[in-house]
Amino acid sequence: EDQVTQSPEALRLQEGESSSLNCSYTVSGLRGLFWYRQDPGKGPEFLFTLYSAGEEKEKERLKATLTKKESFLHITAPKPEDSATYLCAVLPMDTGRRALTFGSGTRLQVQP
Amino acid sequence: GAGVSQSPRYKVAKRGQDVALRCDPISGHVSLFWYQQALGQGPEFLTYFQNEAQLDKSGLPSDRFFAERPEGSVSTLKIQRTQQEDSAVYLCASSLEAGNTIYFGEGSWLTVV
Numbered sequence: 583e584d585q586v587t588q589s590p591e592a593l594r595l596q597e598g599e600s601s602s603l604n605c606s607y608t609v610s611g612l613r614g615l616f617w618y619r620q621d622p623g624k625g626p627e628f629l630f631t632l633y634s635a636g637e638e639k640e641k642e643r644l645k646a647t648l649t650k651k652e653s654f655l656h657i658t659a660p661k662p663e664d665s666a667t668y669l670c671a672v673l674p675m676d677t678g679r680r681a682l683t684f685g686s687g688t689r690l691q692v693q694p
Numbered sequence: 695g696a697g698v699s700q701s702p703r704y705k706v707a708k709r710g711q712d713v714a715l716r717c718d719p720i721s722g723h724v725s726l727f728w729y730q731q732a733l734g735q736g737p738e739f740l741t742y743f744q745n746e747a748q749l750d751k752s753g754l755p756s757d758r759f760f761a762e763r764p765e766g767s768v769s770t771l772k773i774q775r776t777q778q779e780d781s782a783v784y785l786c787a788s789s790l791e792a793g794n795t796i797y798f799g800e801g802s803w804l805t806v807v
Contacts, residue, residue: 613793625785625798626737669736673793680750680792681727684736
């Protein structure tokens, strides 16, 4: 059974204080690992897809990296508008299974 | 429309009442998913359609939950005889085809009283 564990559950940063969020996963063959951002009362918003170990993707202050067991979402010099819940999800290689398995998310609060 | 559209955004139902939640996916998207999200948790898979075919309904929690997509576009998730434990956000998502990036709607917030 696919499992995704995110840590920490909650993180409070000062504006400009860089940090990393962790996503550990177990899946029988990884087709893709996805990062989403979710604001309160909204649906998840797509950020990145990573397909193979060693891959990195960047968008503004965010950089996602992938190894064979985990992914990190690095936040450099965060701003208050980066406050949100960040969700990680995996899609297995099994072509009979199309659905993402999500972690519980990391709630990030960036204080000015 | 530009994104996945869901209605109603908020629904309060009395226990035992039937509810229907609608999803209008991104135009041209073949794959459509329904997820359930409890407060403080990540979304959990309910069911998946490829065009009008429901290929996976393994996540539906009970036979009170039923989903359809008769013409391969708009989908409806129906919950019969609602219970308090059905209170959650129901998220619809679509993708161009299976395995591609999945885009979510804003969700339908269901509260059963």
